[in-house]
Amino acid sequence: MEPIFAIEIKVLRSRGNLVAQIHSQLSNAILQGRLCSGTPLPSSRLLAAQLDVSRNTVLQAYARLQSEGLLVTREGSGTIVASIDTLLPHIATTANLFTRISPHWQHNKLFAQQIPAPIEFDFSMGIADTSLFPFALWRRCISRQYRKMETRTMEIGHPAGQPGLRKMISGFVSQSRAVSCNPEQIFVCSGAQQAYVLLAQLFIKPGVTCVAIESPGYPMARRAFVAAGARIFDVPVDGEGLIVDAIPPEVNMIFVTPTHQFPTSVPMSIARRAALLQMANQRDMIVIEDDYDSEFRIGAQPIDALQTLDSQGRVFYVGTFSKCMFFDIRTGFIVAPEWAIPHLATARQAQDWRNPLTTQLALAEFMQTGELRRHIFRMNRIYEQKYDTIVATINRIAKGILTPTLMLAGVHLTLDLNQKYSAQKVCNDALQRGIKLHCGSEFSVTPDIPNQLMLGLGRIAQHNIEPAIQRLVDCIR
């Protein structure tokens, strides 16, 4: 049979969907330029006859091409190939969109990146010691939840978290931190970091809200508040924690780490806590209390949380499972006044909906066994032993050079360095000799940088502490 137009169309019944077959061959021919703009198409009747398909099939393929803009109908000349000259620009100039990036993110410095240098003694902060974590039990919990997953995959789930997990967390914080709350006050989120982001979303009006944060303080919390458009006020910290009297009058939101000040390790004194809450009440402030590693006690019971002392529902308490379990669980929580939960939920949904249900359910089951509590108890002794060994070694070989700050809880400790030496130089020198640790300048944006070194207790093994401290002291002297 005579071809009815420039290109050959083949239809195979065995491949199903005839409309699709015709459509794709025609659209390819148009896009590749084999059918030029203006080319008339054969009538549907003619093409149907040639291909031995129903006329309706051809009409459907034409209709689809038309709605895609590849065919147009012209009075008199029937259906023709549309003009698609503008489709592929030939000169590819690459856009410079960098200038469009918001000032907050024009830098691209990640926090706490892994060090390329070889590390023999690792005092990195923020990483839990997982050597004794009951992974076998955790795997059983997670596997059981994955087996039940089929029936659950169509669930949307609530952004505030799975009810069973919220109940377990409310029991957990009231037992471990005397934070009294009911399950309806618990908001499950993706780590402490997302807690800062959600509270920033809720309460920060860009350019208006004034947030006080500790200096030195936690840079990632600062980033969350800066990104939300807050005006930041860096308030100094001393041996009693945040200096409440130094909070400027315009501040109406405070971020604070009272149990184990990040990074100086000191607990906020009870007098300061009282003063902070009094100021918050007087000035109608919102207080974010980050209790990131308070499960681990050095010696005494830590002081009551601000949340416990607060009588007005101003304190939003943030906790995390990164330290008492492991970082990859990506689960944290907020203890909030109950009225705030639906608002947090709406904000969370617009962030990324919710935490994975499977992980939430596995965590609830894991907590239910009591094994988290036992793990914390075990690890408490491990961390305390590491802490004691560091302090004893320092007292033996570095008295007058290094002095541990007071701490009641937490998984890193802070050492005051004799002013004769520079903490930053020591930190750099130590890295050259295979010791990773931290210094005050990493956490300060104000000029009054404390001459301190910070040692995380998660990655260093007990038997490495003495040689590590020995070498560190060699780096100083």
Place this chain on the structure above:
Amino acid sequence: MEPIFAIEIKVLRSRGNLVAQIHSQLSNAILQGRLCSGTPLPSSRLLAAQLDVSRNTVLQAYARLQSEGLLVTREGSGTIVASIDTLLPHIATTANLFTRISPHWQHNKLFAQQIPAPIEFDFSMGIADTSLFPFALWRRCISRQYRKMETRTMEIGHPAGQPGLRKMISGFVSQSRAVSCNPEQIFVCSGAQQAYVLLAQLFIKPGVTCVAIESPGYPMARRAFVAAGARIFDVPVDGEGLIVDAIPPEVNMIFVTPTHQFPTSVPMSIARRAALLQMANQRDMIVIEDDYDSEFRIGAQPIDALQTLDSQGRVFYVGTFSKCMFFDIRTGFIVAPEWAIPHLATARQAQDWRNPLTTQLALAEFMQTGELRRHIFRMNRIYEQKYDTIVATINRIAKGILTPTLMLAGVHLTLDLNQKYSAQKVCNDALQRGIKLHCGSEFSVTPDIPNQLMLGLGRIAQHNIEPAIQRLVDCIR
């Protein structure tokens, strides 16, 4: 022995840490009011002798109490209990912090909440059909990764995603969507929603950036841009998708769903795509292309993605595994110009660090087996069969009342409703009779609401389609 002051202190050597024991008993006594403000403490020498501990032990306990603000030293009178009257405010007035909430979140309406009414026929949108998902294989992948977890729990991980997964995704999108990119252009995030949030973080300057979004369009994308402070322009959609000519001149960022317009289902015509890119180039715009369910084709090959047609690197392509796998995987991705990745990474880190490594590695392994591709192939036929059944049933019993819009891809379809009837009323009536479906007004903020019904293909079983459509038509007439 004569008690040396009002309270009794007991020390048990078997319980370890003597400092902590002394500290906690004293601090409790002070906080409970048993030791009043001003009470002098015995000298360290005296207390040490009485408790049979070293003087240093007592001094450490005192020092801790002092740093907590519970003890003070007075010239002449030695160490006395501090004044802590301000500690516990007696009148508990509850703060009204609601007025402090940013206007975006003063509402608390969640999107796509589960319906309390009993649903017999469920055409909910946005939920994948997981009946044929190879859960056994997925469980094997995830279990294997959980077994390897011990060695990985101390890894910080890169916010852009695990390299192996980025590689698999770049192969996946170039195969399924002809989106050509290298693994360094892939950014892994927590679902498509977080992709919007991160791009909003990067490019929206509050009160300045003008974002065009489709109307009707995807409400959750709108919420992300509103929350970031964008000025929103709702641009109408017709049978060829977003009406490019209707984009106001001040717009410099566009959010668009070209493959399967949400919610009207129409594909954006090639002419419109070309016009959109041309406008983007002329006006230096950023284009966010959301290709949320394009893996599933109805009939023909879908039109090329904007990302494929873009020669200037203006298009940020967003994809998700929620539809081709299941929602709970909470994994999506951005295909971005390579220069933008480090900035996205910095922004992501401040959001919630990164996706769980375990899930990332399991997903990479799962994709490596080829089973995702086979699952999509299988599901394509399932969805196409559901689609065909709906269309055939409508053509048989509701011709002139309901008319499917053109669609080339996706897991929901859209029906134009005869103007004699109200889509919103039909939707409500249907819900009363056990049918969950959607209508145009749920996705429109502008007055020109399309009189359309939307039917998700995920939750409805094939054998239920005919009776469901039958009942729906009964609701209309």
